[in-house]
Amino acid sequence: MRTMHADTIIEARWVLPIVPQGVVLEDHALVLREGRIALVAPTAEVRADWTADDVVSLPNGLVMPGLVNLHSHAAMNLVRGLGADLPLMDWLTTKIWPAEGKLMSPEFVEEGSWLAGLEMASGGVTTTSDHYFFPDSAAKGLRRAGLRCAVSAFTIGFPSAWAKTDEEYLERALDILETYKSGGMVRATVAPHAPYTVSDATLARCAELSEKYDAPIHMHVHETAGEVADSIRDHGVRPLERLQRLGLVNDRLISVHSVHLNDADIAMLAAAGASTCHCPCSNLKLASGFSPIAKLLAAGVNVGIGTDGAASNDKLDMLGETRLAAMLAKAVAGDTTSATVHEMLYAATMGGAKALHWDAEIGSLEPGKAADVIAVDLSGVEALPVQDPAAQLLYAAGREAVTHTWVAGELIATQKQSRSFRGNISAESLQSVARKWQNML
Amino acid sequence: MRTMHADTIIEARWVLPIVPQGVVLEDHALVLREGRIALVAPTAEVRADWTADDVVSLPNGLVMPGLVNLHSHAAMNLVRGLGADLPLMDWLTTKIWPAEGKLMSPEFVEEGSWLAGLEMASGGVTTTSDHYFFPDSAAKGLRRAGLRCAVSAFTIGFPSAWAKTDEEYLERALDILETYKSGGMVRATVAPHAPYTVSDATLARCAELSEKYDAPIHMHVHETAGEVADSIRDHGVRPLERLQRLGLVNDRLISVHSVHLNDADIAMLAAAGASTCHCPCSNLKLASGFSPIAKLLAAGVNVGIGTDGAASNDKLDMLGETRLAAMLAKAVAGDTTSATVHEMLYAATMGGAKALHWDAEIGSLEPGKAADVIAVDLSGVEALPVQDPAAQLLYAAGREAVTHTWVAGELIATQKQSRSFRGNISAESLQSVARKWQNML
Numbered sequence: 001m002r003t004m005h006a007d008t009i010i011e012a013r014w015v016l017p018i019v020p021q022g023v024v025l026e027d028h029a030l031v032l033r034e035g036r037i038a039l040v041a042p043t044a045e046v047r048a049d050w051t052a053d054d055v056v057s058l059p060n061g062l063v064m065p066g067l068v069n070l071h072s073h074a075a076m077n078l079v080r081g082l083g084a085d086l087p088l089m090d091w092l093t094t095k096i097w098p099a100e101g102k103l104m105s106p107e108f109v110e111e112g113s114w115l116a117g118l119e120m121a122s123g124g125v126t127t128t129s130d131h132y133f134f135p136d137s138a139a140k141g142l143r144r145a146g147l148r149c150a151v152s153a154f155t156i157g158f159p160s161a162w163a164k165t166d167e168e169y170l171e172r173a174l175d176i177l178e179t180y181k182s183g184g185m186v187r188a189t190v191a192p193h194a195p196y197t198v199s200d201a202t203l204a205r206c207a208e209l210s211e212k213y214d215a216p217i218h219m220h221v222h223e224t225a226g227e228v229a230d231s232i233r234d235h236g237v238r239p240l241e242r243l244q245r246l247g248l249v250n251d252r253l254i255s256v257h258s259v260h261l262n263d264a265d266i267a268m269l270a271a272a273g274a275s276t277c278h279c280p281c282s283n284l285k286l287a288s289g290f291s292p293i294a295k296l297l298a299a300g301v302n303v304g305i306g307t308d309g310a311a312s313n314d315k316l317d318m319l320g321e322t323r324l325a326a327m328l329a330k331a332v333a334g335d336t337t338s339a340t341v342h343e344m345l346y347a348a349t350m351g352g353a354k355a356l357h358w359d360a361e362i363g364s365l366e367p368g369k370a371a372d373v374i375a376v377d378l379s380g381v382e383a384l385p386v387q388d389p390a391a392q393l394l395y396a397a398g399r400e401a402v403t404h405t406w407v408a409g410e411l412i413a414t415q416k417q418s419r420s421f422r423g424n425i426s427a428e429s430l431q432s433v434a435r436k437w438q439n440m441l
Numbered sequence: 442m443r444t445m446h447a448d449t450i451i452e453a454r455w456v457l458p459i460v461p462q463g464v465v466l467e468d469h470a471l472v473l474r475e476g477r478i479a480l481v482a483p484t485a486e487v488r489a490d491w492t493a494d495d496v497v498s499l500p501n502g503l504v505m506p507g508l509v510n511l512h513s514h515a516a517m518n519l520v521r522g523l524g525a526d527l528p529l530m531d532w533l534t535t536k537i538w539p540a541e542g543k544l545m546s547p548e549f550v551e552e553g554s555w556l557a558g559l560e561m562a563s564g565g566v567t568t569t570s571d572h573y574f575f576p577d578s579a580a581k582g583l584r585r586a587g588l589r590c591a592v593s594a595f596t597i598g599f600p601s602a603w604a605k606t607d608e609e610y611l612e613r614a615l616d617i618l619e620t621y622k623s624g625g626m627v628r629a630t631v632a633p634h635a636p637y638t639v640s641d642a643t644l645a646r647c648a649e650l651s652e653k654y655d656a657p658i659h660m661h662v663h664e665t666a667g668e669v670a671d672s673i674r675d676h677g678v679r680p681l682e683r684l685q686r687l688g689l690v691n692d693r694l695i696s697v698h699s700v701h702l703n704d705a706d707i708a709m710l711a712a713a714g715a716s717t718c719h720c721p722c723s724n725l726k727l728a729s730g731f732s733p734i735a736k737l738l739a740a741g742v743n744v745g746i747g748t749d750g751a752a753s754n755d756k757l758d759m760l761g762e763t764r765l766a767a768m769l770a771k772a773v774a775g776d777t778t779s780a781t782v783h784e785m786l787y788a789a790t791m792g793g794a795k796a797l798h799w800d801a802e803i804g805s806l807e808p809g810k811a812a813d814v815i816a817v818d819l820s821g822v823e824a825l826p827v828q829d830p831a832a833q834l835l836y837a838a839g840r841e842a843v844t845h846t847w848v849a850g851e852l853i854a855t856q857k858q859s860r861s862f863r864g865n866i867s868a869e870s871l872q873s874v875a876r877k878w879q880n881m882l
Contacts, residue, residue: 077825078878084832085781099882111874118862118871119822146863284768285836287777314836315823324765327725336728340526381560382756384518391525395726395755400841400858412863417841421559422587422853430559433552437519441540 006052007409008032010373011043012063014389018349019364022342024390030063032371035408040365056404060379060431062389064345065364066126066372066405067318068352070277071218071256071306073132074142075112077119078103080310088286096311104161109137110144117145120316121413123399126372126406127352127362129254129277129306131191131218133162135176139186146405146412148372150356152191152218153177155206157198166202173206177213185408187358189218189254195239196227200246207247216252216275216356219243222265223257224288240265249274254355256306257282258296259289266292266299275302275355278347280324281315282308293325294333297343304352305344319399322348326394341391371409376401379427380417384434387441447493448850449473451814452484453504455830459790460805463783465830471504473812476849481806497845501820501872503830505786506805507567507813507846508759509793511718512659512697512747514573515583516553518560519544521751529727537752545602550578551585558586560757562854564840567813567847568793568803570695570718570747572632572659574603576617580627587846587853589813591797593632593659594618596647598639607643614647618654626849628799630659630695636680637668641687648688657693657716657797660684663706664698665729681706690715695796697747698723699737700730707733707740716743716796719788721765722756723749734766735774738784745793746785760840763789767835782832812850817842820868821858825875828882 010032015025017040029046031039039046083095109132120128127148130138135151142149153173155166163169173190180188190210192198198206210217222228222239231239240261243249251273258269258276269276278291296303305325307316315321322344329339353363361370376397378386383396405413419427451473456466458481470487472480480487524536550573561569568589571579576592583590594614596607604610614631621629631651633639639647651658663669663680672680681702684690692714699710699717710717719732737744746766748757756762763785770780794804802811817838819827824837846854860868 078875079828080824080826080837081828081833084829084836085778088777091777103878103881108878111878115822115825115871115875118866121862122822122860144864281768284765284772285777287771287775287779289772289775310837314833315839317823317839320761320839324725327722330728331725331730334728334730336529336532336726337526338728381556381563382758383521384556385521387520387522388525392522392755395525396521396751398756398758398761398839398841400839410863413860415858415860417856417858419563419854419856421562422851423585425559430556434519434556437544437549437552440544 004050006031006033006038006050008054008056009046009050009052010056010058010063010375012058012061012375014062015040015365016062016064016345016390016393017365018065018346019366021346030365030373032406032409035371037365037367037369037371039367058375061375061377061403062393063373063375065349065362066374066407067124067348068304068363069120069125069128069307069316069318070254070304070352070355071279071308072116072128072130072316073309074116074128074130074138075109075132076309076311077116078108078112080314082311104133106134106137109134110141113138113141114144116310116316117142117147118413121145121147121405122402122415123317123319124374124376124402124405125316125318126374129189129218129352129356133160136179143185146407146410148185148362148407150187150189150216151176151180153188153209153215154191154193155198155202156193157202166199170202170205173209177209177215181213187356189216191218194220194227195242196230203243203246203248210252216254217248218254218256220257221255222260225260228260238265240268244268252357257288257291259283259291261292266295266301269301270299275304277304277306277355278325279306279308280328281321282312286312290328290332292332293329294335294338297339302351302354303347304355305348317399318348319397323394341394345390345394371406373406374402375404377403379431381430384431385438387438445491447472447474447479447491449495449497450487450491450493451497451499451504451816453499453502453816455503456481456806457503457505457786457831457834458806459506459787460807462787471806471814473847473850476812478806478808478810478812480808499816502816502818502844503834504814504816506790506803507815507848508565508789509745509804510561510566510569510748510757510759511695511745511793511796512720512749513557513569513571513757514750515557515569515571515579516550516573517750517752518557519549519553521755523752545574547575547578550575551582554579554582555585557751557757558583558588559854562586562588562846563843563856564758564760565815565817565843565846566757566759567815570630570659570793570797574601577620584626587848587851589626589803589848591628591630592617592621594629594650594656595632595634596639596643597634598643607640611643611646614650618650618656622654628797630657632659635661635668636683637671644684644687644689651693657695658689659695659697661698662696663701666701669701679706681709685709693798698729698732700724700732702733707736707742710742711740716745718745718747718796719766720747720749721769722762723753727753731769731773733773734770735776735779738780743792743795744788745796746789758840759789760838764835782835786831786835812847814847815843816845818844820872822871825872826879828879
């Protein structure tokens with residue numbers, strides 16, 4: 001066979017392609033060419049057939065698709081740390097909204113989104129679906145950090161520096177949808193803030209825009225018990241039923257949070273082919289409640305994972321978020337077999353990609369897809385011994401173990417941890433002690 | 442004033458002494474001498490009065506007491522990763538117990554505890570209260586890593602490589618209590634495994650040993666709903682009531698897990714001056730349930746935090762555990778004002794120290810106490826901008842941000858993260874962007 005030339009070859013101890021689900025390949029390599037995955041094959045075969053400008057060898061590394069953060073407010077990195085432990089409404093009215101009021105501008109959104117993008121990039125996020133004012137500035141900041149992103153054609157029933165009236169929000173939403181309709185590295189979602197902050201008329205208009213542009217609907221839904229009760233009081237129905245009547249519950253809906261769901265709500269989402277975005281840290285910290293993830297998975301609803309913004313989380317850490325999602329789902333269901341390692345790693349990658357209707361391009365390591373790839377080092381003392389790489393990626397390794405993040409074949413972030421211990425112990429000596437006991441099993 | 446000489450001076454941007462609670466000192470320094478904290482004072486004053494062999498300057502660092510892991514099974518680091526997603530009994534009977542059966546020996550416990558100790562040390566744990574077979578080997582391994590520790594005078598109603606019969610367990614427990622009774626860097630707890638695995642007669646004997654040696658009682662209590670139901674079936678009372686009758690519910694009790702507590706149980710623990718150890722990751726991952734932390738705190742029960750073992754967690758990450766504890770307590774209570782930042786950081790340090798009756802020596806940065814100190818860097822992109830150092834230590838920084846860990850004045854671990862981003866952005870330039878917006882608030 002003639003030798004072929006690639007841009008990058010990544011040789012890894014383990015490859016977790018996500019599709020097919022549940023598979024961990026050993027000693028495989030990824031061949032990246034022109035921003036895409038050309039091949040996933042045993043390293044020996046790749047070495048025989050390919051050369052590359054750059055060969056990255058990861059003898060202790062696990063390679064997987066980049067994480068898809070299905071719900072962020074990236075610019076809110078700049079208001080991180082404000083108002084811990086306050087009641088929700090005090091937190092919003094005395095801290096977050098005044099801060100946003102003072103700072104809001106295209107520059108604020110661009111620079112905040114850039115910092116958030118760097119935080120996400122070094123922790124293995126390659127795509128984020130953002131939801132905020134000045135979405136074109138968010139796109140600039142996130143692209144400056146190297147991320148792929150979906151930004152929000154945003155509407156809310158309150159005046160802001162971005163728009164004053166429903167009509168103005170919708171005009172700007174239309175601009176955003178037009179700007180990003182051709183795809184590429186930035187796409188747009190139709191993003192009415194929440195059922196309780198957007199009027200029926202505007203929601204109906206959002207449904208039309210979503211259909212016209214074939215754009216996902218990115219919306220906070222059923223986040224709190226109060227929101228559900230208020231909707232019954234004000235509209236006579238639960239928020240999801242109202243959204244259904246207005247034409248928003250379909251396979252383009254990304255129902256963010258979805259904490260307070262009854263069985264009928266779950267059945268409605270499943271029948272519609274809708275997606276949910278689970279943000280467990282935010283739901284816990286804001287005392288919103290517990291999303292029934294095991295029930296949603298069992299009903300066949302597509303589940304993605306999101307970090308929410310740094311004001312309510314305060315980490316844009318998709319690996320940590322997914323770990324918590326898995327653990328919490330087990331406790332909520334009272335069943336350790338719920339929310340398996342492979343289901344949850346799928347949610348954090350393909351789940352998000354499918355919700356964004358971007359799964360033809362991203363979410364798994366399959367030839368032809370974009371080269372959005374991350375590498376995680378499993379040789380640290382936190383992950384030893386490696387008896388189940390996928391489980392230990394999720395449960396033992398943290399985002400600090402992400403060593404490389406590629407988006408469309410470009411290496412956008414690298415990270416390395418150096419440690420020393422009393423007695424100057426080498427990393428290799430720790431690994432060999434762990435391996436000794438592992439080999440006795 | 443005459444210049445005095447110290448072993449180490451740590452100059453920090455922020456000092457979180459834990460006692461007094463809720464205080465963050467700015468631009469203060471710690472003076473360490475002969476393994477103890479000699480002084481906590483403004484850096485300018487310390488510079489005027491002191492010299493030292495080693496001056497550690499941390500212009501972006503927060504310094505706080507080392508974290509006290511109130512419940513570990515350190516050697517189980519060597520069985521990490523086994524049996525993810527199995528039902529609890531299958532996990533134990535097909536994975537964990539057979540693995541322990543094959544490997545159990547003094548060498549296994551020492552080496553596993555050593556690896557766990559290194560993991561804990563680099564993540565800011567300075568003391569761990571361990572619970573396992575071959576506790577003298579656990580002490581050796583943990584001390585080799587540099588940690589202070591309490592080890593378990595362990596009893597369980599099943600034969601093991603450590604002991605075969607109740608009598609033999611009690612003999613060995615007595616040996617352990619004698620060995621470590623003089624204090625120093627290793628202490629002992631009386632550690633009956635759990636109410637459902639230890640007989641009345643042995644529990645009564647444990648109560649006597651605890652009293653005689655003034656040693657804490659380190660025991661899994663009310664971890665699962667099944668355990669409570671079984672006790673009512675077999676003993677006619679809930680486990681805590683049985684323990685009370687046998688003399689174990691007093692101010693030496695560390696009731697580990699304490700998931701399934703009714704109001705009477707909480708009142709009993711509070712009246713006795715007992716402590717609980719909260720292990721939220723383990724409780725979620727094993728689908729045990731949700732400990733009522735807000736109620737325990739409100740009742741005045743001393744709460745500490747523990748990681749449990751790597752088999753069920755799988756991170757010995759006290760900062761992450763405490764973060765989850767805080768968030769989860771809010772969601773369980775339905776109240777964002779529960780489990781405040783300062784309450785939870787207290788739990789992770791002084792809470793553990795008090796439970797171990799070791800708070801005269803460790804748990805806070807007070808002159809005269811042991812120099813068990815950690816430093817956390819808050820200049821990474823994950824923590825910017827620093828608007829509330831204590832909140833951001835808990836919620837935004839991870840264990841990877843721990844840069845230095847001192848135990849009794851000895852630097853046992855250091856850690857440093859190096860990052861690069863596309864465009865070769867300097868860390869300073871990120872900090873200045875974040876600071877620009879922070880200064881506008």
